[in-house]
Every structure is written in structure tokens, then in C-alpha cells.
Amino acid sequence: MTMQVALFGAGRIGKIHAGNVVRQPDVALRCVIDVDAAAAQALAAQHGAHVATADAAFADKAIGAVVIGSSTDTHADLMERAARAGKAIFCEKPVDLDAGRARACADVVQRAGVVCMIGFQRRFDPTFAALKDRLVAGEIGDPEMLVVTSRDPGAPPVEYLKRSGGIFRDMLIHDFDVFRWILDDDAATVYATGSVLTDPAVGTVGDVDSTAVAIRTKKGRLALINTTRRAAYGYDQRFEVLGSKGMLQAGNHKPTEVTAATAASVSQDKPEHFFLERYRAAYAIEMAHFFDAVAHGKPVRTTIADGVAALELADAATTSWREKRIVEL
């Protein structure tokens, strides 16, 4: 039987998800919900769906799953309503900007017993996932150190930053999830520092654009994360794991494999420009994973508990940075 899906959010990420939803076998996009009626209408029309309200969607017995790609402040409410309506949930990160609210939401979802997956798409990236598989297979022995480099090609508008929860919750939440996933370990202590280096406007809203984080895990492993909002050469998404028997590195993807040798240098393409390009495959694979889990009762790779845990790390990092102290967890 075909699974009918309601999509919340017809913006940039909503469009990506819509395309991936309709590509799944035995899955149909039934309706699109967005405060921007025109956007909802356009996206619905493109995929043979209709526009709906949230109320109508939750009341629609035919709908078996919701995909939530609307603004962050709607996530927890929509997840709770979906859970109570017995619908499977795919929701973009973060669960909420407030950890308490996120935990409450997770309680509701878990009590409802519905499938719930948070969109940490990096775990589905072919390069990242292959690295994880090889690590688990023991190729480099026990992991000892993790170095994450996570750099955006340019900062979002200051208006966005104001409502973002700060760089640790908005941007590093992905890196904290990668940290937990790769090391399969929890932070014992977190130290975070940051600076405004790319644009003074970032500082005017009480945020930073460049960060350095050092984590020591319960098992004594070490992790270092460095991020910036502005890397002139594009979207830089790398990490490396040192283990007792070697090192695994996840490198950037390039648009092409052209090399140019000239009188000046030997050069290759810059990394894929930004997350929509870099994680195109990851977004497709995570959606297939979600519907496969829903259809066959399999566990999801990125649970709401993972969403809460990453948020708690982001909170700890924010506190460490603000209060200039080491935070114990």
C-alpha cells in the first residue's frame, strides 16, 4: 500500500525533501503545508499533491508520515502533534533551540511510539557513511582522536543569525552529531572558544563566526572541531579519525575531476559549493532510509534522542564560550 505523506515547509529544504519523497517506491506526496501559500501551491503542483493546513493534514487518516522542513520554531509542536496523530515523523534538525523543550518533545514522541527520525543528513553521506563502516569494521583499531573541519562558504544574513540560537546550536549541531556518531561515545568535558573574524555585524547580535571546540570523552578520547561561517574557497566538510592502527579521513567532494596544470600551478576544483550540492546524495539516502524504516519497522539511524543529545552539546559549548570555562557533562 502506498504511504501518503504530508510535507511541512515548501522552502529550500522542503523542495529537496519533496523531490526525494516522490522518488521512493510506494510513497506518495499527498499535501504540502506552508505559511507561504504560493510556495506551497507551486511545490504541491510540481509533485501532484495538494495544499493543506496543518489541522487538515493531522486529521487526514490517509496520511501515514510527515516530513517537517518548516522553520525551527515549529519543529517541536509539529512533531508532538504528528506523534499524537500516530504518524511517522521525519524532522529537520534541530528538535528545538531550547533543550528543555526538545526533551519534552522527545518524551511525547517516544511515548507515542511512532517512528521518528531527525535530519542529520551527514550520517547518510556516502563518504561519511563509508568511513563509519570501515571504522566499525576495525580497519584502524580503536578510535583515539577526531578532528572535524566544518566551514560554510558565507554567513547567512544577520537577521537570520538573531533567531538562530547562536553558531553552536545552528551550525555546530551537525558537528556535534558527527562527533557522537563517529566515536560512539559521549562528551565528558567541553571547551569552546570563538571569535568574530569575518564580519563585525555577527558580533552585534551576540554571536561569533569562528569557533574552536575541544572535547574529552567519557572514554578519554579527544575531539577538536573548528568552524567558520566564511571559507573563501567554499564549503569545507572534512573530518579525520585517528585510531590505534591508522587514520581514516573524509575529504571534500568536488564537482569534477579536472586537473589543470599551467605556468602558475596545478589546480583542481574547489569543493562542492554548499550543502545542497555537497549533501545531495545524503538527502536522498536519508529519505530512503526513513521510509524503509517506516515500512519495515527498522530502527532509524538518527533518533530524536540524538537530536536532543546534539543540542545538549551545543548548549554546553555555548556556555563554555560565554562563561569562558570548561563545562562538564
Add this chain to the structure above:
Amino acid sequence: MTMQVALFGAGRIGKIHAGNVVRQPDVALRCVIDVDAAAAQALAAQHGAHVATADAAFADKAIGAVVIGSSTDTHADLMERAARAGKAIFCEKPVDLDAGRARACADVVQRAGVVCMIGFQRRFDPTFAALKDRLVAGEIGDPEMLVVTSRDPGAPPVEYLKRSGGIFRDMLIHDFDVFRWILDDDAATVYATGSVLTDPAVGTVGDVDSTAVAIRTKKGRLALINTTRRAAYGYDQRFEVLGSKGMLQAGNHKPTEVTAATAASVSQDKPEHFFLERYRAAYAIEMAHFFDAVAHGKPVRTTIADGVAALELADAATTSWREKRIVEL
């Protein structure tokens, strides 16, 4: 108005094309034709099309375009029938194994005035196409030399080889097309040599599995092509162009960007395994290119004349190898 398409061939390449046909906007797969009824039925069902005979397809006024992925010996006939029926044509390479037959077919097609594109998918590969664009843009000045490396991961069955037309027509035809496309020049002399190095059975059917070709063009440029049916490390598809101001190289694509450093070495993935993986994007882009050309009256990048020219080069190389002499064109 939606363009209705008939697909000839429900085998490996037919399935690829079917998936790409249905992904085009305003294009629908109407029917599938294959001597293997079950295969035709399965592919048609998957894409909401029906099974048809060739006669029915050519007679169907609703059909505006045909995609031909059936066996080589059917290509020329099907193209001629499609041309006479006024349908746009996308046909897999080669036009025919016999150059005379191919030229005759090209005449029919050209007189009919229909859009006709031959499936030299490499011209649509993102890496190859980017290299070509940069070459045309003058990044390395005038091209002087081309070195093509084209290696399959393993030989097809000897039964296939018997009917293949020989390695120069079956395998190097792609490389000859790349040569013509990249240099935008014609061969003046061709020298080809070959050996049976991977499997003695290849020799029993009068073919070789390893070749080396040297071409001098009308403009005095030099090209070297090396091929093998069996590269132990996978599908190796590279070329490099030396120009007066530098060099452009098209490298292999890898499944992931994982690097492993161990006590033994620092290693990366092998190339994508074979053509279906390596040229997945190319197949999608060429089909979009075809329907865009049909819809908007644009020229196609790979004409039937290109198909004939590549075949003539393959014939020249075959003669050079068989007769141990330099062939002038």
C-alpha cells in the same frame, strides 16, 4: 504538450534510458519494444508504459521520439524507420558495425530532417564536459597532444566478442569520438597495434584485448590511445590534453572521498566500478540534452555524422592493426 516516447530495448542500457526519460519534464514513456517480452513488460510496468511492437510504435502518431537501446544490428533499420515516420531519434552507439551501412542510414536520417542523436554519453560526463569547456575557453591555449586511457574492468564473454565487430569498433569507438570531440580535428593518419594479453580466448575469435593507437591529425596534432579489456583496479577512464599554455586532465571518479592511512600505505577508493556507475550522470544529462534539443530545435552535441566518423576511425584502426600498416584518411 507532453512528448510521448517509444523505447526500443529493455536490457541494461534500456533501463537506464527509461529512468532518465521519465525524469524529463513534459516527456512520457509511452511504450517499450523488446524481443524479450517479459523484459519489455517489466520495464513498461515500472514506468506506467505499455508494451508495443515496432510496427505499432512507428505507426503511433502520438509518439514524437524514439530511444533506441536494442542490439547493434537493429540500430540502422530502426533509425531509418523512425526517420521515415518523422520521429526524433536517440540511438545508442554504434550506428552500425558496417561503415557503408552507417553512411546509408545517416543519409536517410539527414534527408528526413529529424533530430537524431547518437549516445556518446562521455561527451556529457561532468568532468569530460568541463574539461572541454575550459579547453574551448582557451585555458591551455591551442591543443597539441591528447592521451586517452580507456580500460574496462573485465572482458565480456567471448560469445559477445564474436559479434562485437572487434575491439576497435566495440570499445575504442568511444575513444575515437572523444578524440574528435576534444581536438575538434580529424585524423590524417592512424596507426594501431594490439595484443592478446588478458585471455587467450580473445585471440581465438580473431580479436585483441589490449591496444595502442597513435593518430596524427590534419592540423598536425598527436593523439595516443591505450585500452585494455581488463584493468584489475576497475574502470579507468582518463584523458589529458596538452596545450600551448598548459595541460588539462580528466581523472577518474571515486565512489567516496575516504582516505585510509595505515602501517602499509595511504590509500583511496578505486575508480567507479564500470560504465553504469561512472557515467550515471552522463546518461541523465545526455537524455535531458536530447529532449531539450527536440523541444527547442537546438542542435544535438553528438550527431549521426559523429557516429559515422567514429566508425570510420574504428575501421581505419582495424585495418592498421590487421594489415600492420599506417592508414591514411
Add this chain to the structure above:
Amino acid sequence: MTMQVALFGAGRIGKIHAGNVVRQPDVALRCVIDVDAAAAQALAAQHGAHVATADAAFADKAIGAVVIGSSTDTHADLMERAARAGKAIFCEKPVDLDAGRARACADVVQRAGVVCMIGFQRRFDPTFAALKDRLVAGEIGDPEMLVVTSRDPGAPPVEYLKRSGGIFRDMLIHDFDVFRWILDDDAATVYATGSVLTDPAVGTVGDVDSTAVAIRTKKGRLALINTTRRAAYGYDQRFEVLGSKGMLQAGNHKPTEVTAATAASVSQDKPEHFFLERYRAAYAIEMAHFFDAVAHGKPVRTTIADGVAALELADAATTSWREKRIVEL
């Protein structure tokens, strides 16, 4: 006139320096001093020098320069005696394990007005030095972030570790010097953490074998250093600088440029095995730099003040790690 040199220390590093001393134009190795008489004799004989005592060497008016490669606990005394004797000084790092003693030594040396250079050879490595030159030339704008990866192929014996001053003073002192040199900036705060992950014996002498350090500079830049005593794949010496206009990375050197593609993977050589191989060129260049500075009154690139500053950073890191707190400088 030929500069006559006294070499203190005929061990591993002493041999390297001896070879580089005798290769300088207008420089001669006059004598070798070592508590191990046989080692001194062998090295002296190899280079046409004689064995001497420290007293004799300092009293020898013909000697214009000393090269100190003896054990760490002798450095400060020998430098002070050399300074008082008016001889130019090249001394291996560190100045001393005690920062107070190091500062006192620096005072003596500076008052004496002799040329004094500390052996931070990494500043002379062709790759590192080229990166620094390009950074200074503005190729990536203003530096914002530095990530240093510094991994040894294996830990020294525990007996050595006992007298080493701890990993921050023994091993990271090089990384702290690189940090200061590359960013041309000073640390405002230092956070260091560490673990015993490679060998429990390291913990028994109160040391760690794996460290993570986060520094915020006076100008608000961020630096992250990660080190281990044991990288299974060899000596890993990399760093990268993110700037406002791009990134510069210094990669490892490999013994050869052979690539092997097999059914398993595509692999290259591991990095050069250890510091004697990796920094062979650097040791030669630093010695040439020293004698050039002595001969022509040029400033040295690595002063005793640099040696003291790196030691102070090592002390701060040690305190941060031991006391689990952020240290302000």
C-alpha cells in the same frame, strides 16, 4: 676567513649537525665534545676534527661558534658559557625545561650580544617556509585559524619520558613555535587536555601521549593543535591556515611519488618515517641560515626569545591540562 666550530653532542642530532656544518662554505668543524668519548672520537674522525673538553673549547680563541646538540639539561649552561666566551651559538631546542632558567639564560645571552639561534628546524622546512612566505605575501588575506596536526610514529622509552618535561614541553614545543611563527601573534588563552591512549606506561610517569590544545590569540585568532606519540602510519606533520581569502595547507612529504592501483585500492607511500627523514632539508637549511647570519650580521629566524616563548606556552598548556582550567597569558 674560515669559521671554526665546536660541536657539543655526538649523538643522533649531533651527527646531523656535524654533516651540515662541514658542508657550509668557509666553515670548519674544529672539535667535538661529548661525555661519550668513543662517540666524540668517531664523529670527530669522520669530519677531520679533534675531541675536546668543554673547557678547552670555550678557551680556544680560534673557535667562533658553538653548535649545541647535547642533552637538554646542558643547554642553558653551555649557552651561557659560550655567550661569555663571545662565541656565536646554535642550540637545539629547548633552552631548558624550566622557564625561569631559560629566561635567565636568555638574559645572559642577550647581554653578551652574541648571535644565538635555537634549533626550531621546522621553520626551515621547504614546505613550511613556502607556506609562511605565501601567507606573508597576502595570498589568503588575514589569517584567522590554524590547525596543527603533529604525530610521532611511536613513543620514546618511558625512561626518556620521565626526564622529558612532559609531552607539552618535549613534543608540543615545536608546535607552539610553529603557532607563534605562522600567526605572528601571541596566545591570550590556552586550553589543553590529554589522555593516555597508546600505552598505559606513559601514565605511570605522570604524562599523557595524546593531546588536544585550543588557543585564542591576542588578536582573536583561533588555533587547534592535536598530537599523539603513536601514529601507526608514520610521522604526520601537517598544518593548515585559514585566512580571509582562502586556506594554505602544508602536507606530508612522501619518500616516492609511486601510486599503486590494485583490486584493493589506489595507494601511495606513507609519510616520511620520522623527523630525521622528514626534516633532512630543514636541518641543512637552518645550519646554512645560522652561519649566514653569523658571517653577515643578519638576524636569525629563531631566537632565544622564541625558545623562551615556546616554553612559556608549553608551561601554560601543562598547567591547563594538570589543573583542568583555562590559562590566561
Add this chain to the structure above:
Amino acid sequence: MTMQVALFGAGRIGKIHAGNVVRQPDVALRCVIDVDAAAAQALAAQHGAHVATADAAFADKAIGAVVIGSSTDTHADLMERAARAGKAIFCEKPVDLDAGRARACADVVQRAGVVCMIGFQRRFDPTFAALKDRLVAGEIGDPEMLVVTSRDPGAPPVEYLKRSGGIFRDMLIHDFDVFRWILDDDAATVYATGSVLTDPAVGTVGDVDSTAVAIRTKKGRLALINTTRRAAYGYDQRFEVLGSKGMLQAGNHKPTEVTAATAASVSQDKPEHFFLERYRAAYAIEMAHFFDAVAHGKPVRTTIADGVAALELADAATTSWREKRIVEL
């Protein structure tokens, strides 16, 4: 006992050899012979040698070995005189531009029974030699195909070209030697073509600046060589061997391992500029190999027979190019 050496030629390559001669243990440079008295004097003075005439050098019983780096037209005569005087011989390639003359010289040398080594330094390059060792060790099974890329950064003056013997004898002789050495096989047929693409002046002296060569060996292996006098990006010296179990590639060496990522691209250094830089290590290793062979009666890796064989291949290629035909050997 110290081996006394006479060096013929105080030019560019003579200086390289002089530096490497004096670095050998138990070897001394006794005299330098050059028609340019000032050059001979300067080089002799630098290394504590004296200037001599050829007659004096050959008559000097103390001299055990000669190193010949003078102009090509002197090689055969000097080797014959040295052989008759019973001195070990190291001679730069080629033996002579005339194969008959080279064979006659080889006869004289072989009858004299002296050690004689021809300076095909590429066989001593660390990357090339490591590849050969791994090939011999069976890492990629039986070799099947060889692709050699050999490109100079710029053409020598036309005056030089006139006396060079043509590009096949002057430049490709190295590549022919690499071909013989790597495959350990002989050419059965040679096809060569060429063009004047970089500078019309090259054509005025009856030569070409760009070549493509295809060789089929006695064992049926295939080899392709491409060369140019002018690669805008520098000295390009690569080759790859395809074997039954994989591929080995020898890549270019770079001056540094710096990578720069900017808004334009991700770039690395160009290859080492020219042969003096690229083969610095090779020149040192080949000289050590020579004196080791002389001292211990070991065979040399590059015999005068190798020199003759490479010349015969160069002749065959020249004939193939001039007469536009396939040459059988």
C-alpha cells in the same frame, strides 16, 4: 685506498658529477679536463683538484676512473681511450649519435674488460627505482602496457638542435631506456610520428618538437611514449605500467607540499622545474652506484650495451618518423 678520478667536462652536468664524486667515501677528484680552461680551473679549484689535459689524465697511473660529461661528439673517443688505459668509465648518454660508432666503442670497451656505466640517471631516481622494484616483486603481476610521458619545460636553442641528432636521439633516448628497463623486453616494431607545434624554428633544422611513439615488444606488450619540448607547466616526467594485477604510476615530484585553496581553485606546486632539480637525487645515487660497482666488482645497472640499445631504438624511431613507416627490429 682512495680512488682517483678524472672528470671530463666542466659544464652544467660536469658540475653535478663533480659534487657527487667528491661526496663518495674513498673517492677523490684528481683532475678536470675541459676545452674551456676557465671553467676547468674554477671547478677544479672548488674541489681541490687540478686542471689536466686528456693525454695527461689517461697517462696518469694514479687515476682509476674517468667521469665523462663533455660534449656528445667526444664520448666514444674518450671511452675508448679510457678503456685502453684500463680505467673504469662513467659516461653521460649517449654513447654516440651514430649507432655504428657506438657499437664499435662498445666493442672496444667490452674487450678491455673495464667497468663502464652510461648515465641513464632515471633508473636511479627514487620514485622510478621504487616502481621498478615493486614491479619486479610482482605487485601488479605481469606487465602488459607502458605509457611514458616525457616533457621538457622548453626547447633548447636551435643551434643546439642542429647538432643534437634529432629529438628521438637527443630526448627520447632516455624514454627508450626507461622502456627497456621497466619492461625488461625488446621492441619488435616501432612506430613514431611527430610534429612541429611549439616553435616553427624547430622545423627549419629538420626536427620535430612533439612526438608520439608506439612500440610492440617481442613478448607482445604495448608501449606508448609522448614527448614535447615545451610543457608550459614545467618538467613532466611520468610513466605508468599496467599489469595483470594492477597499475603502478610514477608521478612528478613537487618542490613543496603546499596546497592553496582560494575562491579560484585548489592548487599545488608545479613539478620540479627541470632535470637538474628533478633528478638531483638520481644523479647522486647513480654516482654512488658507479663507485660501489668499481670498488666491489658489482655489475652496473646501465651498461654500454644499454646505451647502444637505446640508440638503436632512437634510430628506428627516427626512421619510422622520416619514412612514415613501421620499423621492425
